[in-house]
Amino acid sequence: MVRIYNSLSKQLEDFIPIxxxxxxxxxxxxxxxDRMHIGNSRPVIFFDTVTRFFRYLGYKVTYVSNFTxxxxxxxxxxxxxxxxxxEVSEHYIKEIKTTYQRLNCLPHEYNPRVTETIPEIINFISALIEKGGAYVVDGDVYFDCAKVQEYGILSSQTIENLINGARIEANEKKNNPIDFTLWKKTSEGLSWPSPWSVGRPGWHTECVVMxxxxxxxxxxxxxxxxxLKFPHHDNEIAQSICSHDHMVANYWIHSGLIDASGEKMSKSIGNVVWADDLLDRVPYQVxxxxxxxxxxxxxxxxxxxLLDQAQSDYEKIKxxxxxxxxxxxxxxxxxxSETDEELNxxxxxxxKAMSDDFNTANALTAIFKAVKMANIFVREKDSDLTRMxxxxxxxxxxxxxxxxxxGVKPLTREERDLVNRYQQARRQKNxxxxxxxxxxxxxxxxDL
Ligand SMILES: [Zn+2]
Structure with a gap:
């Protein structure tokens, strides 16, 4: 049984699929x-590993990730x-997809884009307005957070606290400072006609619709x-409760952030590490x-x-x-030997490590036991071949x-002959x- 720490319930839960x-x-x-930096690449690698683990267990996984x-x-x-x-988005989508590949991530089932989801988004917003969960002001559409009792449930915030804590914004069109934009009337940039105005959708609405x-x-x-927990995911949940009467997903999983030597990584400080730059320096395995x-x-x-440690780990594993x-x-x-106790x-x-909320650090300990056993098998003259x-x-x-x-591959006949000749020469001390x-x-x- 896989157990997952659910950010929504704040506890470990058994994974029971729909x-x-x-x-x-x-x-x-x-x-x-922009390009992907190492902070962005952490969820990319982690959720790829989650996908791989479920597939290893025999699950069929449908993994979708969007491009905004x-x-x-x-x-x-x-x-x-x-x-x-x-041109900007085409360029970076291409670049980011290449980075996914360089990180050896399995392809996603779908990569939906907002520009390809506009009719669905307009229908969704219309339905929210009909249900009384959204309102129109001068061509803009806002989500009415007060309509959802559970608003803020993921980040454990109450509407009262959020309103009290919200800075007074210049935008006085909103009923409430925490209400967020579903549709923005604009003449700047890409825009589409809608029942409310020519404009474009807000960020928080796209994922729910996709x-x-x-x-x-x-x-x-x-x-x-x-x-992304707040406001993005809380806003997704609020819209979904209003529209579909459910919280989007049964399990919400959030990966931690990356900082650089104790400092927040940011473009203004200039300490951002780009994924591709790091991949130019070290193999993806590291x-x-x-x-x-x-x-x-x-x-x-x-x-x-950390990088040095990973480099030395990888060399031992390889x-x-x-x-x-x-x-x-x-x-x-x-x-x-399927009944071998030690191997089982x-x-x-x-x-077990991976099933315990994807504890990759403990799973790595098991990998190092495999390293140790492999080294013994390789060293010993009369190793048990089926166990090996x-x-x-x-x-x-x-x-x-x-x-x-x-990257190790079976040797061709020619390569095998070369290796044999090498070993013979060594034996003959030539x-x-x-x-x-x-x-x-x-x-x-x-590799020898
Ligand atoms: Zn999202």
């Missing part, structure tokens, strides 16, 4: 006006660069960074390990030491895995859940020849 053996999951995606391609920041970027908003149009109802998991080494709800304090891979390959043995316990340990192959399968699965591939063959082996990128 449809048997299926996971319906939505994670808020980026606003496409209408926003003031996109307009500003377009004006500053002298290009259209579409979820409902793709999944046709409530989903299992809604995810995002913890900075990047993912650095993220997964810290439990997802904790803040991650990015510093070089060496052990590839060594085991080659030895199993050489043995040609096909059997598996290892599998259990990994699965069973460990290789387990090890492969663990690394797959973490989204890590070491170091001149063995060095030369070794060079060739490295050149071909083969």
């Amino acid at each position: 449809k048997e053996n299926e996971v319906l999951m939505y994670v808020c995606g980026p606003t496409v006006y 391609d209408i926003d003031d920041k996109i307009i500003a970027r377009a004006q500053a660069s002298g290009i259209s908003e579409e 979820i409902d149009s793709i999944f046709k109802g409530k989903i299992d998991i809604h995810g995002g960074g913890t900075d 990047y993912r390990l650095m993220m997964l080494n810290v439990p997802y709800r904790q803040p991650l304090n990015y510093k070089e030491e 060496r052990a895995f590839n060594g085991l891979f080659r030895k199993v390959e050489e043995s040609g043995n096909e059997g598996l 316990a290892l599998k259990e340990e990994f699965t 192959r069973t460990l290789l399968n387990l090890f492969t699965d663990f690394l797959w859940v973490f989204g890590i591939e070491t 170091y001149q020849l063995s060095d030369k063959l070794r060079e060739e082996i490295i050149e071909r990128g083969l």
Whole structure:
């Protein structure tokens, strides 16, 4: 049984899917006006790992993440660069998708965009107005927060506190300072005709509409960074209660933020680390390990030491895995020892850690037990071949859940011949020849 810390109930809960053996999951995606920084990449890697783990357990996972391609920041970027908003968003969507791939993330089932969801959004807002949950002022449409008793439930705030705490805004059109925009009348940037004005939708309404149009109802998991809890996710919940009588998702999962050496990462301070820049420096495997080494709800304090640790972890994992891979390959043995107690316990340990609110840090401990066992198998002369192959399968699965591939491939006949000649030269202490063959082996990128 997978247990999840539900941000909505603030406790660990058993995961019970809406449809048997299926996971319906939505994670808020980026606003496409800039590249992805490492803070944005944490939920990307984490929810990819969640998807992988559910698939490893045999669930069918439908993972949807949107692109916000209408926003003031996109307009500003377009004006500053002298290009259209579409050009800005196309450019960054392409770039961000490439970064997803570089991080070895599995493709999402859908990446809906706001510009492709306008008719659905207009219908949704119309229905909210009809239900009395939204009101029109001079062509703008606002959500009426006071109409939803549970408003603020996710971030544990009450309407009274929020109103008292709200700064007096210049916008006096609203009934209430906390009411948020569903439709904005505007002549600036991309706009669409609507029953209220020519304008565009507000950010908080798009995810609710996308979820409902793709999944046709409530989903299992809604995810995002913890900075989205308020107001974005509380606003999603309020609209959904008003419109669909449910809270969007049964489980709300939020990943912690990233700061840089104790300081908030921000463009104004100039300490932002871009995902692609880091990927130019270290392999994606190291990047993912650095993220997964810290439990997802904790803040991650990015510093070089974390990267060094992940680098050294990955080298150990790679060496052990590839060594085991080659030895199993050489043995040609096909059997598996499915009743082996030690190996079953290892599998259990990994699965238990991941089932405990996706505790990747503890799952990594299980991976290191696999490293240790692999090294023993590789070292010993008379290793049990079926146990060795069973460990290789387990090890492969663990690394797959973490989204890590070491790149080792079965040798071709020619490569095998090369390796044999190298080993023979070494046995015969013909170091001149063995060095030369070794060079060739490295050149071909083969792991020994
Ligand atoms: Zn969202």
